Amino acid sequence: MDEHLNNDKIKPLRIGIAGLGTVGAALVLMLEKNAKQIQRKHGRMVKVVAVCARSRSRDRGIDISGFAWHDDPVALAKDENVDLFVELIGGEDGPALASVKAALEAGKPVVTANKALLAKHGVDLAALAEKSGVHMGFEAAVAGGIPVIKTLREGLGAASVTRVYGILNGTCNYILTRMGNEDISFADCLKDAQALGYAEADPTFDVEGFDTAHKLAILTSLCFQCKIAADEVFVEGITAITQEDIKVAAELGYAIKLLGIAKRSEKGIEQRVHPTFVPASSAVARVDNVLNAIILETDHVSELMLSGPGAGGSATAASVLADILDIARGQIIPPLGMPTAELSDYKRAPMQSHKGGYYIRLDVLDVPGALAAITSRLGENNISLESVIQRPDIDIDASGISNSSEAGKTRTLVLITQDTLEASLRKALDQVADDGHTIGAPQVIRIESF
Numbered sequence: 001m002d003e004h005l006n007n008d009k010i011k012p013l014r015i016g017i018a019g020l021g022t023v024g025a026a027l028v029l030m031l032e033k034n035a036k037q038i039q040r041k042h043g044r045m046v047k048v049v050a051v052c053a054r055s056r057s058r059d060r061g062i063d064i065s066g067f068a069w070h071d072d073p074v075a076l077a078k079d080e081n082v083d084l085f086v087e088l089i090g091g092e093d094g095p096a097l098a099s100v101k102a103a104l105e106a107g108k109p110v111v112t113a114n115k116a117l118l119a120k121h122g123v124d125l126a127a128l129a130e131k132s133g134v135h136m137g138f139e140a141a142v143a144g145g146i147p148v149i150k151t152l153r154e155g156l157g158a159a160s161v162t163r164v165y166g167i168l169n170g171t172c173n174y175i176l177t178r179m180g181n182e183d184i185s186f187a188d189c190l191k192d193a194q195a196l197g198y199a200e201a202d203p204t205f206d207v208e209g210f211d212t213a214h215k216l217a218i219l220t221s222l223c224f225q226c227k228i229a230a231d232e233v234f235v236e237g238i239t240a241i242t243q244e245d246i247k248v249a250a251e252l253g254y255a256i257k258l259l260g261i262a263k264r265s266e267k268g269i270e271q272r273v274h275p276t277f278v279p280a281s282s283a284v285a286r287v288d289n290v291l292n293a294i295i296l297e298t299d300h301v302s303e304l305m306l307s308g309p310g311a312g313g314s315a316t317a318a319s320v321l322a323d324i325l326d327i328a329r330g331q332i333i334p335p336l337g338m339p340t341a342e343l344s345d346y347k348r349a350p351m352q353s354h355k356g357g358y359y360i361r362l363d364v365l366d367v368p369g370a371l372a373a374i375t376s377r378l379g380e381n382n383i384s385l386e387s388v389i390q391r392p393d394i395d396i397d398a399s400g401i402s403n404s405s406e407a408g409k410t411r412t413l414v415l416i417t418q419d420t421l422e423a424s425l426r427k428a429l430d431q432v433a434d435d436g437h438t439i440g441a442p443q444v445i446r447i448e449s450f
């Protein structure tokens, strides 16, 4: 008989879960449903013994009557019947930080799905885990169900990453995919993403790109062995993307994706999050809906792409459970892949030195010489154009809002540049604005040619 089946000598691992939202409830169900399989496979029983959430009575589709209840997550973290603390509260400070610290200080391993917390305090918390000699797992914090943390920390031990990029937010990918496939508004897509449990409690974190930035900063640390520097990420969200941008992108053979990209250069490490034109034929362009993807470019393993569900209760809970099982088996490794004392300081490569192609959409007054003036400004700044598209007239009023007043007529002008320095592009666009042939701010979207 398999010795694991009757291994009574190993005590159950007793879990305390703080936060019973979509992920917490899915984790409780998953642990219940898979209890026997977990014990058979991992040789140890894992059971929830205590929980803490905002409301005790809310119907979550799970029975919590058998668990000890705590109103305070710090008390849960310190509960002597709890061996492992799972933090699913969310938020970069407050109760999440206090309870994770309390658990680590009490010498208990922690599993968290909280990317905002790690983006801000990850290095300090990892140092605390190291000092206490316990593990801190956070697989679920980046890209939901995709085991990218384990891949970077353990699987790719011998390879050196040169660039990491990907789709790290399920909500944004869901919205951009639906806007591309259906004539549906941004607001309706967001509502559906919230109903499906993909979005953050405050969805501006998703659509303004901050959630992606948090995840990217964590990946950057693991890829380049530097301290987490979420405040140093250049961030643009997807709220300004229009149906027109999506349609023009498709006509030109591109899809628009919100990407997080980090790479090492001579000037430092570039971390950026922004909507991106990617070739429709590229692998990343075909990652749709709530799926996430991470592409790791390395020296020895060349290119590795991991793709899977990036948000949602079960996918995220599965990553939380994977960390719990590692701890059940006795895993204790530096949470950020190497001891925190060995991590280098983050050195930011300035965004102005970024070089790449750009999509520029301008509302141009329909007057003689306007197009020539704009293209000559680009030429003066050493910017070569790949293509130029001019759209039919749009009537606009003096405030720049499209309608049918007599104030003026504009044409939509789309310019695709060849590789250009960000600094040159910004300078040229400032000059174009000063020349007064355009209405409103230009739409600028970076192009990557993966």
Ligand code: HSE
Binding pocket: 141, 143, 144, 168, 169, 170, 171, 172, 198, 199, 200, 206, 211, 310, 311, 312
């Ligand atoms: N709000 C996040 C997303 C959840 O949409 O990807 C997973 O971190």
